[in-house]
Amino acid sequence: MMGPGWCAVVVLLAMTEAAAGRFVVEKNSVRVTSPEGLKGKYECAIGNFGVPQYGGTLHGWVVYPKVNRQGCKEFDVSFKDKEHRSGARPNFVLIDRGECFFTTKAWNAQIAGAAAVLVVDSKDEPLITMDNPDDTGTKHLENITIPSVLITKKLGEDLKKSAEKGEMVSVLLDWRESLPHPDERVEYEFWTNSNDECGPKCDMQMDFVKSFRGTAQVLEQKGYTQFTPHYITWYCPEAFVVSKQCKSQCINHGRYCAPDPEQDFNKGYDGKDVVFQNLHQVCVFKVANDTGKPWLWWDYVHDFAIRCPMKEKKYTHECASHVIKSLGLDIEKIDKCVGDPEADEENPILKAEQDAQIGHGKRGDVTILPTLVVNNRQYRGKLDKGAVLKAICSGFEETTEPTICLSEDVQTNECLENNGGCWLDNDNNVTACRDTFRGRVCECPIVKGVKFVGDGYTNCEASGIGRCEINNGGCWKETKNGKTISACSHEESNGCKCPEGFKGDGIKSCEDIDECKMKTACQCTGCSCENTWGSYECSCAGGDSMLYMREQDTCISKQAVSSVGWSFMWVIFFGLVFAGVGAYAVYKYRLRSYMDSEIRAIMAQYMPLDSQEGANQQQHVAHAGDI
Ligand SMILES: *[C@@H]1O[C@H](CO)[C@@H](O)[C@H](O)[C@H]1NC(C)=O
Ligand SMILES: *[C@@H]1O[C@H](CO)[C@@H](O)[C@H](O)[C@H]1NC(C)=O
Ligand SMILES: *[C@@H]1O[C@H](CO)[C@@H](O)[C@H](O)[C@H]1NC(C)=O
Numbered sequence: 001m002m003g004p005g006w007c008a009v010v011v012l013l014a015m016t017e018a019a020a021g022r023f024v025v026e027k028n029s030v031r032v033t034s035p036e037g038l039k040g041k042y043e044c045a046i047g048n049f050g051v052p053q054y055g056g057t058l059h060g061w062v063v064y065p066k067v068n069r070q071g072c073k074e075f076d077v078s079f080k081d082k083e084h085r086s087g088a089r090p091n092f093v094l095i096d097r098g099e100c101f102f103t104t105k106a107w108n109a110q111i112a113g114a115a116a117v118l119v120v121d122s123k124d125e126p127l128i129t130m131d132n133p134d135d136t137g138t139k140h141l142e143n144i145t146i147p148s149v150l151i152t153k154k155l156g157e158d159l160k161k162s163a164e165k166g167e168m169v170s171v172l173l174d175w176r177e178s179l180p181h182p183d184e185r186v187e188y189e190f191w192t193n194s195n196d197e198c199g200p201k202c203d204m205q206m207d208f209v210k211s212f213r214g215t216a217q218v219l220e221q222k223g224y225t226q227f228t229p230h231y232i233t234w235y236c237p238e239a240f241v242v243s244k245q246c247k248s249q250c251i252n253h254g255r256y257c258a259p260d261p262e263q264d265f266n267k268g269y270d271g272k273d274v275v276f277q278n279l280h281q282v283c284v285f286k287v288a289n290d291t292g293k294p295w296l297w298w299d300y301v302h303d304f305a306i307r308c309p310m311k312e313k314k315y316t317h318e319c320a321s322h323v324i325k326s327l328g329l330d331i332e333k334i335d336k337c338v339g340d341p342e343a344d345e346e347n348p349i350l351k352a353e354q355d356a357q358i359g360h361g362k363r364g365d366v367t368i369l370p371t372l373v374v375n376n377r378q379y380r381g382k383l384d385k386g387a388v389l390k391a392i393c394s395g396f397e398e399t400t401e402p403t404i405c406l407s408e409d410v411q412t413n414e415c416l417e418n419n420g421g422c423w424l425d426n427d428n429n430v431t432a433c434r435d436t437f438r439g440r441v442c443e444c445p446i447v448k449g450v451k452f453v454g455d456g457y458t459n460c461e462a463s464g465i466g467r468c469e470i471n472n473g474g475c476w477k478e479t480k481n482g483k484t485i486s487a488c489s490h491e492e493s494n495g496c497k498c499p500e501g502f503k504g505d506g507i508k509s510c511e512d513i514d515e516c517k518m519k520t521a522c523q524c525t526g527c528s529c530e531n532t533w534g535s536y537e538c539s540c541a542g543g544d545s546m547l548y549m550r551e552q553d554t555c556i557s558k559q560a561v562s563s564v565g566w567s568f569m570w571v572i573f574f575g576l577v578f579a580g581v582g583a584y585a586v587y588k589y590r591l592r593s594y595m596d597s598e599i600r601a602i603m604a605q606y607m608p609l610d611s612q613e614g615a616n617q618q619q620h621v622a623h624a625g626d627i
Helices: 004-020 102-111 153-164 200-221 244-249 271-290 296-307 317-326 331-338 348-357 385-393 558-578 584-594 597-604 611-626
Strands: 027-034 040-046 057-063 091-096 116-120 148-151 170-174 186-192 225-231 371-374 450-454 460-463 477-480 483-486 528-532 535-539 546-549 554-557
Touching: 027 148, 057 116, 057 153, 091 102, 091 153, 102 116, 102 148, 116 153, 148 153, 186 200, 200 225, 200 296, 200 385, 225 271, 225 296, 225 348, 244 271, 271 296, 271 317, 271 331, 271 348, 296 317, 317 331, 371 385
Parallel strands: 057 091, 091 116, 116 148, 186 225
Antiparallel strands: 027 040, 027 170, 040 148, 057 170, 186 371, 450 460, 477 483, 528 535, 546 554
């Protein structure tokens, strides 16, 4: 029985051919923001577990524990924010490399309340990718939600020294440039495997397909993404092609191989069954893509895993065919694409997969399964719906990301704490803080159609039409005796102005002007003045027989008032004349008879009406009446 060892040889050989390509360590930047002496931008390697904040940043204080510095045991201290020193910023833990799995360190830090882990390399070397172990030690893998990064020994030593001296050390982890974001479409690949019996990794892979399927399909259907699934295969070295091992692990005469699922050639399914099913999955994608429905791949993979599992011995061509048919895909085309696995010839589909595996551009070789590639860069971290969506979202050129990227799944919830440091109007529940996957932004909002303008941090003001509806446009407003007076005016697009009868800044206060005291009104002889809120009342000396004329600040006799009343009649009369109703001539003479000099004098105060104009006006009326 030569299981795993032999397997390793094949992998090794297959990989030497790919030596032209290389493994690329995916990085994000770490900016030391204090102490002064260490300030600067450094690089760190993104760990392939936990949840990196693709597209975003995380700012925290660095804590170097006094004991358990390798983080292999549970910490007996808490890294939760200690208010006296950290404010709203979380704590990152500095942990030495060595002794135990990276995932164990991350888990211990997470349960002690750390927001991120900085693992310090133990030797001077280029950065490496921290991966999760394959079989053992993965029991907490799925539950690690904090990001982990590896920093160089040099940077680590410097940070430790500062921390031990008692200096405040803070760093900003920045993933904003970890993935390119050139345009409004994201291309991504998922390097996967149809094998469903490889332990936690296979389970996580399937969980991911299940949870991400819906999102992936929506993104694809709306044209936001172009997705391609991929499968890694190995090949058998020439000399081994006729061996029992190659025959059981490979198809097409040793050309395309996969490791035995149980690593036992005499038991259960063999590597060749896995390659064969992988080939089906590529072909399903190809045929679905050719008919313009590439998203059917997600349904196929999902359904196949449920309907054709290895443990129920249904991992077969027949079962696959049932699933293909149920999805309405052309089974003949797919069978043609799959070809004859016994034939001693190349399969163009799998050949293309092998070529794609070799890195090009910035991507590097794909050697970890499963691997997600976003905009030709490998994603690192947990295959979790929210985390992956965040990564895909960060691949869009800013402002072109689909609305799903602004949904709750990918929010950072930074607004919950201290309102993200943004402007907040508590009384009216209006805030400038908006959570996005890129982190929070402080932007004056639009509330009920009213646009707020300002810097978003210290001030935002409602502006434009409708602004008075919200918080009265930030202006003064008061109600007294059932009368409400506001300094917000719809006519003015911004600012506040006390209405007539008031003085003040219009924002905090408007004070009633005492017109009587100021002697700005009711100065007619014998008149008595009484101030009211926002106005005044003036009564004439002559009592009931006299009427106070506000604009002119004068008193006139009631007789004149009746003439004034006539002036309104005159207005109505205009209307009548224009409508061509009524006997114009009669009114004309009556009107004239009332136009004695006294009335004309009063009316002149209401409209420019000297005798000349008056004559014109009558002519004009006459014309109108003639029509
Ligand atoms: C991981 O979290 C889930 C849900 O919170 C829980 O059911 C499971 O027991 C956890 N697993 C481990 C190993 O902690
Ligand atoms: C899928 O279809 C699109 C457009 O129809 C094409 O550009 C793309 O190359 C296809 N992908 C594959 C893997 O065939
Ligand atoms: C403020 O608005 C948010 C969202 O619009 C709502 O969830 C919350 O209950 C509101 N709070 C108050 C005090 O009105």
